[in-house]
Amino acid sequence: MEKWKVNLISVWFGCFFTGLAISQILPFLPLYVEQLGVSSHQALSMWSGLTFSITFLVSAIVSPVWGNLADRKGRKLMLLRASLGMAIAILLQAFVTSVWQLFLLRGLMGLTSGYIPNAMALVASQVPRERSGWALSTLSTAQISGVIVGPLMGGFMADAFGLRVVFLITASLLLVSFLVTLLLIKEGVRPAAAKGERLSAKALFASLAHRRLIFSLFITSLVIQLGNGSVGPILALFIKDMSQDSGNIAFISGLIAAVPGVSALLSAPRLGKLGDRIGTARVLVATLACTVVLFFAMSFVTSPLQLGVLRFLLGFADGAMLPAVQTMLLKNVSEQVVGRIFGYNQSFMYLGNVVGPLTGAGVSAIAGYRWVFLVTAFVVLINLWQFSAALRRRNPD
Incomplete structure (x- = not known):
């Protein structure tokens, strides 16, 4: 099988576990915030919004940095960084004792993000251009599938085992993404760019x-x-x-x-x-x-x-x-x-x-x-x- 097809299948599963992991936590964040001692309606609304938004805000800031590094150092490295980094950040969220700790770890989670866009870039750089639309659309079904299954799994686990267990299992799924990436994805040798060829954003x-x-x-x-x-x-x-x-x-x-x-x-x-x-x-x-x-x-x-x-x-x-x-x-x-x-x-x-x-x-x-x-x-x-x-x-x- 051609290398790009093997990589497409491998990152599909990586993206599926990433989408699954993220989506099964989000619906229950307000309940977790409440469990950490935030009781009033106004404070609960504020902290729920902050813990949700901080991940995306930090991700929006650092995504271009990770994209630049991916072009220079390789996309597989960025996939490994994102999957392992998010696994650690989410694992630590299972042990927080205050809403401030949760807020900071959600920010750290945003800092380590980037698995799915780097997976897209990896596939895009290898797939024949005439099949790029099909390949990227197929890859997008991985995250969609994860987002569908995630809340159902998260809800079942939260009811059966408690909210903190959801974070532990989520971290385990991201570790699976890390192992799939490490063992199955082959990027090949990337030519090193000369320092003068690295363009500024402008x-x-x-x-x-x-x-x-x-x-x-x-x-x-x-x-x-x-x-x-x-x-x-x-x-x-x-x-x-x-x-x-x-x-x-x-x-x-x-x-x-x-x-x-x-x-x-x-x-x-x-x-x-x-x-x-x-x-x-x-x-x-x-x-x-x-x-x-x-x-x-x-x-x-x-x-x-x-x-x-x-x-x-x-x-x-x-x-x-x-x-x-x-x-x-x-x-x-x-x-x-x-x-x-x-x-x-x-x-x-x-x-x-x-x-x-x-x-x-x-x-x-x-x-x-x-x-x-x-x-x-x-x-x-x-x-x-x-x-x-x-x-x-x-x-x-």
Whole structure:
């Protein structure tokens, strides 16, 4: 079997365990914060938000640094650093005795992040260009699968064994990612770059042939994550508002939160292959347009069933958008800087993970739940316009 295919299979499992590990902790962070002695509603909300956001904020800052180091020292080294570093950070979180310790370790977890973008960059640097869309879309199904399974596993383990045990098992899964990477992934010899060839960030972007398009793709990554995250803080409350008599709001909310992942899992490799055939830009424009329509329609639903159906349809678009962005980045930059470009793109994704929930919470507090969907649709529409304008200046396919 060709080396790039072996690496694709290996990093798929690495990304799956990474997505699984991260997602099975997040739903229970507020409960863990409460268990650490934070009791008042205001303090619990504040510390839950801080412990959630600090990881993504730190990750957004350091991602370009790790991307630069990956281009110079090799991506396998970065995969080993990320998987082992996160395993240690999460293991330590099982033994904290105060919320301050948890906050600092969540920041350390962000500092050690970067497994998935470096896995993407590794595959992107080895796969034949004509199959890049399919390969990156297939790899994206690993994280999606992990995000679907993670909360279910985490919930079961938390109920059965306690919250601290979830951190121990999560650290073990990340150690599996480390071993898969160490034993199975082959990167090959990377030519050492001369010191003068290492461009500063300013020189790097000045050297790009299509700077406007690259920056437009960064913004698109931010908006995709913003759209995914804006609904999170209000989803259960919105469902409860529509189902006053239902006694299983938590189960319904979890189900509706998970259904986009199922459809994304189905659509990602198929739409990636379609993009290789008809043009990745066309697939990205079409899925952004569908996202606008679906978020707009969600603002008018009157039952959880209607919301669930629309979110299931949204998942088909979700499965294509981020892989399409990454494929277009790959096709428009040189192999020597692809790791740094993927690192910058990951920073914008992390910023979207921070801005999205803040936007959803703020809009719902000011105008109500339904306006969250309308505002999200408007933001995606603006992004569709700016991306289309960038495309008109340069057809990347």
